[in-house]
Amino acid sequence: MGKTPVRLKEVSYSLSPIHQHAMRGLLKDFSYKSGKRIxxxxxxxxxxxxxxxxxxxxxxxxxxxxxxxxRD
Structure with missing residues (x-):
């Protein structure tokens, strides 16, 4: 039986600039925030x-x- 070529689509995901800014804010001062909560x-x-x-x-x-x- 012969091989049939199959077309594949590539899907890539990325964050918008607004979401990237929000993610930076979440990680900013992480040690201070976690220490304060503890x-x-x-x-x-x-x-x-x-x-x-x-x-x-x-x-x-x-x-x-x-x-x-x-060991005994």
Whole structure:
């Protein structure tokens, strides 16, 4: 069976200049805005960060214990 050529269309997306300006404003002073939100809501930040860090620490500790257990 013969091969049939197929025409493809190229589609490209871009932001308008207005949207590009808005995106720049979102990233401006990102560290200040995120720090301010964490400082204003530090209790909520603790409830988010402590379980994440605790589970990471527990998994790393468990992996080290298993590594040392298999060396015997």
């Amino acid at each position: 400082f204003d809501n530090w209790v909520s930040a603790l409830f988010l960060l402590v379980p994440v860090y605790g589970s990471y620490w527990y998994s790393e500790h468990y992996r080290e214990v298993e590594k040392l257990h298999h």
